[in-house]
Amino acid sequence: MPEKPPRVRFAPSPTGYLHVGGARTALFNWLFARHFGGTLILRIEDTDFERSSDAMVEGILAGMRWLGMDWDEGPFHQSQRLELYRETAQKLLTGGHAYPCFCTREELEVRRAEAVAAGRPPMYDRRCRRLTLEQIAGRRAAGEAATIRFAVPESGVTAFEDAVVGTVEFANAELEDFVLLRSDGIPTYHLSVVADDVEMGMTHVIRGADHISNTPKQVLQYRALGAPLPVFAHVPLILGPDKTRLSKRHGATSVISYREMGIVPEAFRNFLALLGWTPGEGGAGREVFPSDELIGLFTLEGISKSNSVFDPDKLAWFNTEYIRAYPAERLLPLVEEEWAQVGFTPDRPREEVLAAIELTKTRARSLKDFAGAFRGYFGDDFAYDTAAVTKFLNDPAVPGMLRELARRYEGAGEFTEASAEAVLRGFAEEKGVKAGLLINGARVALTGQAVAPGLFAVMVALGRARVARRLAAAPQAVALA
């Protein structure tokens, strides 16, 4: 439990869209900050100019907004904070914790290859670490470019306490003298993260477990800089169904693609939160947690140590749960987005649209359904599903009976679920057919679909006029075949 309001950050690299792993890292940071009344900082790690782009930054921000996450400071761009990194490198240099290295990329590559061939670990051999001041001055004067490397202690261990994994220890002999500043003066990740995390006063660093091996290199810098260590919390990775790291091969990995699949953002957030984290006592036995509850329940203690597998079925389940639980008013804006995408406009008053959403939402698997299978509830611009027609309007006598039934409904009198049912059942009896035959046929005629809520509820939602019109226009299976 932090005693002071914590300061945490989400620091994506804009070399790709916001993927599910990054989104979960962001979510954990966000939940943590909100739970403890802390501050979430958004920092764009764009020091790799070739691979970074503004479009990716936009995509990442869009993904965060879609998931309902906000931030308190930033976005800061590392590309605009170069001065800080150079100063930090200089500090390390003057403190004797770093040194210039004149080895070229080519030389390094050759030596690495040799080391590997000889069965030695391919670490930098530290030859420039032994350069004298005169040699350095001489080579600088000669115009040789240099990187700045951190001087890792040659013995001993570097350890840190991880909030999820516990104590993690690395032998310093395993750590190479990593590059802090490239020869063009641009910092590497190792330098920029710690420079920023120190300068921005981060109290907790919550990030993917893929960074655990980098952590000792960062701890060494904190020490050299005389800066207090943040609490590290390394979150296990998310894997695909085949238990390998989630990648494009597994299908959708971009957060935005889930929006495009008709997933409700809060459902996705709920699903993501439970991937590698479980609420304690307060959430026992439940899994559906709206955002506020997630915030109230979230602590680092609940983060699990092992990797988790992304299960699309479970996500689909959360999605149906949320769609079903949302009041129509809340669903409407989400549904309208879907309509906009397919160019559909409801031709019914708002009240009726809301009622139709309320009625259909229990069968929705995705928001897409409202712009697809459920279109007939919102307007006359819908199509008949051929499979449904084949299945339930196959009997050539049915359309004729439905036309006749349509006239029964046209008459005056009340039009309620009960009355609509009585009319249909009475009519079926007259004709000597099973009510189910007409009910199933009518469903297709009215909605275009084989699947729908109870028929008489559908009739009431559609209204007498539409019911009569659509029954009269019932398609023939043969005509469509």
Place this chain on the structure above:
RNA sequence: GGCGCCAUGGUGUAAUCGGUUAACACGUCGCCCUCUCAAGGCGAAGAGUACGGGUUCGAUCCCCGUUGGCGCUACCA
């Protein structure tokens, strides 16, 4: 290869100080309901906790080893 992290049903996770018929949810299967399909209700199958050794009266839980998965091993992040 080296180093690091991890290891409970198909999946996500539970299981106070080591003592439970190893629990819940998703998924799967069956039944009920029924005008379709979901939902809902009821029920079932599915792990003896990766494997092997310890420690202990007793280990999912502690220790060691093995195996496996993942990560890191760049002038990427």
